[in-house]
Amino acid sequence: METVLASKYIPVSVCATEYLGSALKRVTFRGDFSKADFSIGHAVAFRVNECDFRNYTPASVCEEKGLCDVIFYMHGKGPGSKFSRDLRQGDSLKMIIPRGKKLFQPSKTLHFFFGDETALGLFSRMARRIKEQHQAYTGMVELDGENLRLPPELDLSVKTIVKKEFCGNSAETIGVYLRETYPAYLEKAVFYLLGNAASIQVFRKALRLQNVSSKNIKTQAYWAEGKIGL
Ligand SMILES: Cc1cc2nc3c(=O)[nH]c(=O)nc-3n(C[C@H](O)[C@H](O)[C@H](O)COP(=O)(O)OP(=O)(O)OC[C@H]3O[C@@H](n4cnc5c(N)ncnc54)[C@H](O)[C@@H]3O)c2cc1C
Structure with missing residues (x-):
């Protein structure tokens, strides 16, 4: 299939890897990205073993230099996680061309992020664009304890929360907290909810209880407990 559908693949090489934490790795791919959207x-x-593919969101792309960064979360429970841990400088592989939702709403002046480690790459890319456009953002990112230090290191100004603690509350409690903490955002922002499907569900419900219009809530589940390969 890779030969028949050659136009859907970009040959890439790994030109750098960097551990941001014991379970987070930034990988820089080099390739010809000029024809991709x-x-x-x-x-x-990427094909992560003989038969399985897994999705990842670029954290930065420079078409002129032919470079693309992805931040991989290596949770240790599946082939995608193992694939990313094994990536080494000099590896050659094929990247399936970018596709999917155009989540970002460039015309909005306020943006709110909610997600976890799997969303850090996309949030850092969005944050750079938002700053360039002289707009504002805030957000909340739920992380393993050892990763709580990471958002500032990625130049991300968001509140960090320990995974499972915050979303263990009821949607009503979360809604009240959001109303007290981010009143202007509830009125005007676009909310990007990414990552864990269960957390997205409770956060979305909290926003709806606070009368945030569903057109201002953009969701994309990146993984779900017990589900294989979202
Ligand atoms: C559109 C899209 C974009 C994505 N972008 C990124 C990205 O930029 N960076 C990134 O790291 N991931 C990203 N993901 C998630 C990534 O594809 C998943 O981590 C991957 O699907 C998990 O693959 P796996 O083979 O390791 O585990 P799977 O075989 O899919 O699952 C095996 C087990 O691992 C558990 N599991 C899966 N993910 C997690 C997790 N995050 N935490 C804890 N347990 C988990 C599952 O519940 C399941 O029980 C994205 C997903 C989608 C759909």
Whole structure:
């Protein structure tokens, strides 16, 4: 299939890897990205073993230099996680061209992020664009304890929360907290909810209880407990 559908693949090489934490790795791919549509929010994919593909969202793309960064979360429970841990400088592989939702709403002046480690790449890309456009953002990112230090290191100004603690509350409690903490955002922002399907569900419900219009809530589940390969 890779030969028949050659136009859907970009040959790439790994030109750098960097551990941001013991379970987070930034990988820089080099390739000819000039013909692909790297809209913010589009995901690329890789074959992670003989038969399985997994999706990842670029954290930065420079078409002129032919470079693309992805931040991989290596949770250790599946082939995608193992694939990313094994990536080494000098590896050659094929990237499935970017496709999917164009989540980013460039005309909005306020943006709110909610997600986890799997969303850090996309959030850092969005944050750079938002700053360039002189707009504002805030957000909340739920992380493993050891990763709580990461958002500032990625130049991301968001509140960090320990995974499972915050979304263990009821949607009503979360809604009240959001109303007290981010009143202007509830009125005017676009909300991007990414990552864990269960957390997205409770956060979305909290926003709806606070009368945030569903057209201002953009969701994309990146993984779900017990589900294989979203
Ligand atoms: C559009 C899209 C964009 C994505 N972008 C990124 C990205 O930029 N960076 C990134 O790291 N991931 C990203 N993901 C998620 C990534 O594809 C998943 O981590 C991957 O699907 C998990 O693959 P796996 O083979 O390791 O585990 P799977 O075989 O899919 O699942 C095996 C087990 O692992 C568990 N599991 C899966 N993911 C997690 C997790 N995050 N935490 C804890 N347990 C988990 C599942 O519940 C399941 O029980 C994206 C997903 C989608 C759909």
